[in-house]
Amino acid sequence: MVLRQPPTVVALFVLVALVVTGPLVGVDAVRTQPTTIGDGTAVISSVQLLTSEIRITDGRFGTDVAYLRVPDASVTVDSVTGRPRLLYQVAVPALDISREDEQVLSEGQSGTYRLAPGDRAVRPSSLERDVYRGTVRLRVQSFETAETIVAENVTVQVER
The missing domain is CATH 1.20.5 (Single alpha-helices involved in coiled-coils or other helix-helix interfaces)
Known part of the structure; x- marks a missing residue:
């Protein structure tokens, strides 16, 4: 049967x-998480960001490419009103390179967020120096406010 x-x-x-x-x-x-920024703000209690690890290294397995290596940022948010966003930006102006990641937050959200801009490929032929200047920014942005949490000039070492 x-x-x-x-x-x-x-x-x-x-x-x-x-x-x-x-x-x-x-x-x-x-x-679903909101994907668009709105009005509001967030209270940040701590940031873990190893700016000393921002560097340019050769690619793996014999590839003819180098990479701007950008470490993740860990941001602890105590409270949120409205719908602001966390924005993590790393730039190396002399190479015309930038990486960023964002997280749109919602009213009442709190916790720890990981922002991971990822690596960026660089042509080895464009690397004329062993050291470049870079900038790091971590911000809380909305339509009503823009608060800078981290603003740092960094030295980006080229490791060959």
Whole structure:
């Protein structure tokens, strides 16, 4: 004897889920983070950012490319009003290179956030010096405010 009830139950479940989350009923099945900045601000209690680790190194496995290595930043947010964003920027103007990452926050959100701009490829032929000047900025931005948490000039070492 073959049971035919489980496929019917699964099909019925899928049908109900589609109807409930569809445009007629409009139940939100997934909570999403906001992606657009608004008004507001955030209170930052601590920042972990190793600016001394910003450097340019050769690529791996014999590739003919170098990389600007940018460490992640860890930001502890105590409170949020409105919908501001955390913005982490690293720039090396002489090489016309910049990296950034952002996190849009929501009202009442608190916790620790990791901002990870990632690495950026650099043509080795464009590296004419062993040291470059760079800038690091960590900001809380919204339509009503822009607060700089970290603003630092850094030395970017080229490791060959």
